[in-house]
Amino acid sequence: MTYPAGYRYTKTHEWIAAEGGKGKVGLTDYAQDHLGDITFVELPEVGRQLKRGEVFSVVESVKAASDCYSPAGGRVVAVNQKLEGEPDLINRDPHGEGWIFELELADPAELDALMDVETYSRFAAEEGEKG
Amino acid sequence: MSDQLRRTPLYDVHLKYGGRIIDFAGWALPVQFSSIIQEHRAVRSEAGLFDVSDMxxxxxxxxxxxxxxxxxxxxxxxxxxxxxxxxxxxxxxxxxxxxxxxxxxxxxxxxxxxxxxxxxxxxxxxxxxxxxxxxxxxxRNLSDCTGQLALQGPNSQAILQRLTRTHLSEIGYYRADENVTVGEVECSIVSRTGYTGEDGFELYCRPEDAPVLWERIMEVGEEHGLVPAGLGCRDTLRLEAGMPLYGQELDDRRTPLEAGLDRFVALDKGAFVGRQALLAQRTRGIGLTLVGLEMVDRGVPRTGYPITARGDQVGYVTSGSYAPTLDRHIAMGYVPPALARPGTAIGVDIRGREAGARVVGLPFYRRNKEG
The missing domain is CATH 3.30.70.1400 (Aminomethyltransferase beta-barrel domains)
Incomplete structure (x- = not known):
C-alpha cells in the first residue's frame, strides 16, 4: 500500500491533508482494507467543534462499526455528501474522493504530533503483520 | 493471534487463497477472501465454497x-x-x-x-x-475426525456433478447420500443442505482429505464462477435467508416458539426435554417474537441494539447488517407480538439515536426455485 506524501497520519489510521489553516480528513488505505466493504458513513455536522482525538464519525462495514477519531481540533466546515449515496468511495479511493470532512484547524501546530508518510507506512506495515 | 486458535484441516489452503483469518468461536477461519459483498453475490448468482469444518x-x-x-x-x-x-x-x-x-x-x-x-x-x-x-x-464425538465443506449457489450441482458418478439430481432437498466418491476423495456423506438460502451441498470427509477435495472442487468450479467464500458472507447470506444463528437469535433463554421455529416443535410426538415448558408457553402466549426489520432511516442495526416504540425499549436486535442482495440494511430481532405485524413502524436505538425501521416478513430473501 502507498500513502500520499504531505499528508499527516494518526495511529488510528486517519489522514489529514492540510493547506492554509484547513485540512481534509479521511481514512487510510490500511483502514479501508481492514474494514472491508463500507456500507454506511455517519457524517459529522457542519459547524461542529471537534477536539483532537474526538470521535467525528462512525464508519460501518459489512463486518463491523468503527469509530473514527479527529486528527486535530477545530470546526467542521464541509462534509463529503457523496458518501451518503456511495459510502464505498472510501474503499475505492480512500486518500482522494473518499475524504470524509474538512476541518478548520484550531491550531495547525497540532499536526506536528502526527506521523509523516514514512513513519506511517512503517507503522501500518507493522500493524498488518500483527493481524 | 492465530497461534492460540484451533485450525481446520484447510487452514493452509485459506492462506494460499488469500483468506483473511479471524477468531470465530476459537477457530482460525477466513472472514473473507476478496470482499464479503463480492462473495455474497457470487453465492447468489453462481457458487461459493465454504470451509465449515468448525462444525x-x-x-x-x-x-x-x-x-x-x-x-x-x-x-x-x-x-x-x-x-x-x-x-x-x-x-x-x-x-x-x-x-x-x-x-x-x-x-x-x-x-x-x-x-x-x-x-x-x-x-x-x-x-x-x-x-x-x-x-x-x-x-461419540467425531468432530476432530471430520472435515466439512459447503458448496452453495445455483451452480453447485453442475460443479459437483463433474466430480462424481452419483446422480446428484436424485438427492433431494434435505436428503443425504452416504459414501459418495467426489474426485478421488471418499466422502462419508453428501447432502443437499446449507445455510445460505441457495441450492447447494454439504460434504463430509476425513480431515486429511479436505484440502484435496477443496482443490478439486475449485478446479472444476472455476468456469462456473465458483469463488472461495468466508465467514462474512456466510453470515449475510443466512441473515437474508432469515435463518437463525445460535448465540444471536437463539440461546438458552429464548424458546423455539419465540424464534418462529414452531414447525420444528412437534408437541404431539410424545415426551421430549422442554415439552412441558413449551406447552405452557403456547397456552400462555409468548412475550417476544422474532421479526425481520428493514431500516427506513439511515443507519446500521447491530446485535444488541435496543428496538424502540415511541422512545421506549420494547425489544432488541439479534443480528443486523447491510444486505447485499436487497441493497439495504436489515436486521432480525425480538419484539412483543403486538408489534410483529409486517409494516409496523418501530425504531432502533443506534448509539443513542432513534432510527426509524419497519417490520417485514421473514425470510428477507427467497430464491426462485424454478430458476
Whole structure:
C-alpha cells in the first residue's frame, strides 16, 4: 500500500491533508482494507467543534462499526455528501474522493504530533503483520 | 493471534487463497477472501465454497439411538426415514435452546448430529447426560475426525456433478447420500443442505482429505464462477435467508416458539426435554417474537441494539447488517407480538439515536426455485 506524501497520519489510521489553516480528513488505505466493504458513513455536522482525538464519525462495514477519531481540533466546515449515496468511495479511493470532512484547524501546530508518510507506512506495515 | 486458535484441516489452503483469518468461536477461519459483498453475490448468482469444518459431529448409535434423539430434540425424528436430514432445536427443561442442530438419519439405529462450533462440548455432554436413561444409545464425538465443506449457489450441482458418478439430481432437498466418491476423495456423506438460502451441498470427509477435495472442487468450479467464500458472507447470506444463528437469535433463554421455529416443535410426538415448558408457553402466549426489520432511516442495526416504540425499549436486535442482495440494511430481532405485524413502524436505538425501521416478513430473501 502507498500513502500520499504531505499528508499527516494518526495511529488510528486517519489522514489529514492540510493547506492554509484547513485540512481534509479521511481514512487510510490500511483502514479501508481492514474494514472491508463500507456500507454506511455517519457524517459529522457542519459547524461542529471537534477536539483532537474526538470521535467525528462512525464508519460501518459489512463486518463491523468503527469509530473514527479527529486528527486535530477545530470546526467542521464541509462534509463529503457523496458518501451518503456511495459510502464505498472510501474503499475505492480512500486518500482522494473518499475524504470524509474538512476541518478548520484550531491550531495547525497540532499536526506536528502526527506521523509523516514514512513513519506511517512503517507503522501500518507493522500493524498488518500483527493481524 | 492465530497461534492460540484451533485450525481446520484447510487452514493452509485459506492462506494460499488469500483468506483473511479471524477468531470465530476459537477457530482460525477466513472472514473473507476478496470482499464479503463480492462473495455474497457470487453465492447468489453462481457458487461459493465454504470451509465449515468448525462444525461439530456427534454420532448417536445403538438400538435406543432413536429414543435418545426423540427425547433430546423438539422435531419428530421418529418418522424420518434413512437418508433424511432433519433440522431441530434441542431444548433445555425451560424450553430454551441448548443448540439448533442437523440430524442425519443414516439408519434406524445410526444418526449423525451436526452441531454449532461453539457448542460441541456442551452438546456432547448434554446428549451423554440424557443417554444415561437410554443405555442402548451411544454418543461419540467425531468432530476432530471430520472435515466439512459447503458448496452453495445455483451452480453447485453442475460443479459437483463433474466430480462424481452419483446422480446428484436424485438427492433431494434435505436428503443425504452416504459414501459418495467426489474426485478421488471418499466422502462419508453428501447432502443437499446449507445455510445460505441457495441450492447447494454439504460434504463430509476425513480431515486429511479436505484440502484435496477443496482443490478439486475449485478446479472444476472455476468456469462456473465458483469463488472461495468466508465467514462474512456466510453470515449475510443466512441473515437474508432469515435463518437463525445460535448465540444471536437463539440461546438458552429464548424458546423455539419465540424464534418462529414452531414447525420444528412437534408437541404431539410424545415426551421430549422442554415439552412441558413449551406447552405452557403456547397456552400462555409468548412475550417476544422474532421479526425481520428493514431500516427506513439511515443507519446500521447491530446485535444488541435496543428496538424502540415511541422512545421506549420494547425489544432488541439479534443480528443486523447491510444486505447485499436487497441493497439495504436489515436486521432480525425480538419484539412483543403486538408489534410483529409486517409494516409496523418501530425504531432502533443506534448509539443513542432513534432510527426509524419497519417490520417485514421473514425470510428477507427467497430464491426462485424454478430458476
Amino acid at each position: 461439530g459431529e456427534l454420532e448417536i448409535t445403538g438400538p435406543q439411538a432413536r429414543d435418545l434423539l426423540q427425547r433430546a430434540v423438539s422435531a419428530d425424528v421418529g418418522r424420518a426415514r434413512p437418508g433424511r436430514v432433519v433440522y431441530s432445536p434441542m431444548c433445555n427443561a425451560e424450553g430454551g435452546v441448548v443448540d439448533d442442530i442437523l440430524i442425519y438419519v443414516l439408519a434406524p439405529d445410526r444418526y449423525l448430529a451436526v452441531v454449532n462450533a461453539g457448542n460441541i462440548e456442551k452438546d456432547y455432554q448434554w446428549l451423554r447426560g440424557l443417554a444415561r436413561e437410554h443405555p442402548g444409545a451411544q454418543v
